[in-house]
Amino acid sequence: MGSRSEALSRASSRSSARRAEWGIALVAPTMRAIVVVQILLSVTSGASISVHAVAYWVLSLCVIAVSVLLMTQCLVTGTVRRGLWHGPDVLLAWIAIPAMNLLLPGSHVVGTWEAWASGFAINVAALAAAWMRPAVAVGHGLALGGWYLVWTSAAGTTSWETNLSNALTVPGYAAVVALLTYYLRALARDADRSREDAVAATRALELERYQLTVHDASSILRLLSDEDTPAEVLPGLRVQADREAKRLRTYLGAESAPAHPAVRTVGAMLATALEGFDDLPLEPAVALGAHVELDEDVWVAAGRAVTTVLHNVRLHARAHQVVVHADTDGETWEVVVSDDGVGFDQDSQPLGFGLDTQVGQALRDVGVSVDLRSAPGRGTSVTITGPVHEEDR
Structure with missing residues (x-):
């Protein structure tokens, strides 16, 4: 690094x-x-x-x-x-x-x-x-x-x-x-x-890049190493750990980057992002927006953002229901991940690195907006919104 x-x-x-x-x-x-x-x-x-x-x-x-x-x-x-x-x-x-x-x-x-x-x-x-x-x-x-x-x-x-x-x-x-x-x-x-400012800026940039790279992997490893992790969660964690290991090897240059689907749609992005979360009470409702095609950088950033949100739900929410909804009005596409978990106070509790940087900043960098709403005892909802390609309209 x-x-x-x-x-x-x-x-x-x-x-x-x-x-x-x-x-x-x-x-x-x-x-x-x-x-x-x-x-x-x-x-x-x-x-x-x-x-x-x-x-x-x-x-x-x-x-x-x-x-x-x-x-x-x-x-x-x-x-x-x-x-x-x-x-x-x-x-x-x-x-x-x-x-x-x-x-x-x-x-x-x-x-x-x-x-x-x-x-x-x-x-x-x-x-x-x-x-x-x-x-x-x-x-x-x-x-x-x-x-x-x-x-x-x-x-x-x-x-x-x-x-x-x-x-x-x-x-x-x-x-x-x-x-x-x-x-x-x-x-x-x-x-x-x-030169000193450049060194400090480069170190900060590389630290952020490193955190982006290992954030989800560290969550998976923590659950895999925890003896209290339920047995039904382990198969999904192993699938995600294998995917993260391949991604990290690609980051380190030990492997070539995996090929993304030829047609990068919202549906394909969500199917990849939801893989390994069988332990969560997921209710996907993506048919209305599944066909919308995405640029590669948006496809990657949105997929990682949804994965990070679901890791947060697994670790913190204690939710009984997690809805993943996709829709489009012809001008924009929208993905909403909402849970009925414990939520948190947005005014007093700052966002962690995952939601703030890996979700919010990473999506804004590719021209996609994010809206997060939560309240104690009322769950959390993350809305991701991006523009539809002219040809798809």
Whole structure:
């Protein structure tokens, strides 16, 4: 029964949120690797023109070391949200901006990769947006961009327009990455919730299908196993048990489905449904509607519904008379199963699975209406009504 729901459960374990985190964790080291390569290509040249080559080398190597830690942890853990590199990465971005102004000639502070601080700051602000809350990440990007603007303006080597444009790049990338990662994670969470809902719905559907399949069979087995079941009831139960066993084997795929009559009439449906209920005080009166032909799905659903009603009568009604009546007015056909048993209070006693689902819902699903009336001490009547085919009219 659970093969489809189990498959969906296994699919649900491969979380969309987890896959989204992995995607971000693969992009982050790739972005940082590009910056590291650019720093490596220019670090020797930068050190050669720096006023303090050792300090320049130390700062560059610290950035490279933290970047290696970033790339390693992202690839090992599959997330950017956890990592020892968070604090040092942000701190180095803030230190590198004034350091470039102090260590390099003014002509190299803006627009060269010897002054790699601007490219590094943009990358840090963008990656921070993947592990900080979006509002915090954008605020950090604005602050870092402002810090960059202050120091490049102090250098006085380019116009304020150039400095402002470069500074705005930092929060711009932070905002873009913050929005993108927020959207991806929200989308992944929605996908996980939808998958969980699908698993729950499939399980509920399969449980209902299972209940529909075994409901009547369980009633038969209960009576067969009960030592108090009268001997005159057993032959009919064995006939019904054999029929249910064949139906269950068909459901499990062990046998092919039994062939239904070529002409599926109300009379043939009732003859099949009443088989094995010889222990009940049945009074069939079906001649008026017996000739009406039914679609196969209606024939099957109506037959199972009548069988379920009769099982309920056998188990609960303690009836002295059970009338099964069929009729037609040319437009509709009608089958009524009524007993003079103990009945029940419809207002205070809800319908069980058999009457509610296997009779009511199953028939409504094939376009057939059901009306059930009962009262304590006054028996129960179930009326099944369906349309007559145009050709039969």
